[in-house]
Amino acid sequence: MPAQRADARRNYARILAVAEEEVAAHGADASLEQIARTAGVGSATVRRHFPTRRALLEAVSRQQIEALCARARELAGSGDSRGALLEWLGEVVAYSASARGLAAALARDGASPDSLYENSCSAALEEAGAPLLRRAVQDGAAAEDVTVADLITLVVGIVLATEHHPDPPAEADRLFRLTVAGLGPRS
Template identity: 60%
Template sequence: MAVVKRADARRNHARILEVAEAEVAAHGADASLEKIARVAGVGSATVRRHFPGRRELLQAVFAQRIGALAEYAVELAADPDPRRALVLWLEAFTDYGTSSRGMAGALVAEGLVEDGDDEGCTVRLSAAAAPLLERAARAGAVAPGVTTEDLLALVTGISLATEGRPDPAEQGRRLLRLTLEGVLAPR
């Protein structure tokens, strides 16, 4: 029998995730759970009731944003220009990766995403990017042999490389443009 959360519990859960995403963006994956509770207007026990530890909270924050990136990929699949669709999605992923300090490290850290975990961030990102890459490849818009794993590794690397920079989002976009010159087939 599935447990149905009360309305106030659902609101608290959503509010904690909202605040946690902002705190992770501002302070990285080491954002204070106590500050998240305070800003969300709940007690630390409430945060721990919803998320027993930092790992579970980070997984939920990242999963929520990864879900949004996956939805965006579905939207972009209708774009008549497969090259543009892939680039727009990679830009969105780069923007999130560079604005969410600690996300890139968390994605590559062992234990955050376990092998075979269909809901894992890396698995979901790969599944989201694959149709866009396949369309772009069929249209001749990407260099032969480029894989979704290549693209995810490149964007994760860009996110890691720009962490701690004065303007990581701008630097990330610049590095993505340079990277795509090597990934995309010439027009």
């Protein structure tokens, strides 16, 4: 792939900075036209750098995804496999609920597995979380048929269901804990 020209690199950086602010303010439905206007570029320039809304959301979320992946690696050696998995998933919930647009970047869009625009956010988290889940399954702390994709889908559902709540992170955390505990009485 040829190196980008200096002006293209500047445009990318400016678009991404504006997109981060717009997504933080308006969520996954941030206006691409507003991003282009604020960045001082045409909408075609935005689409050239980010051919889909998902590509833009993934770029905006990249640092958070990398931090969550690093956290999974840190927790992989923990003695309590279930605790490590739940701690990591709780952090995925917290990040996703507090970072508008992240849940939409993680959501499955029905694209085929060999799609040109693979969901790189979900793929990175699935890869990072796999050792945590594998250990929990080996220790009998998680069901064998559960996948990290299943867990990410649950997180996305919880976060999307709580995004308009007065305190999305708190409500998402509460629902996550309910999901983990189940409907049984608390002792």
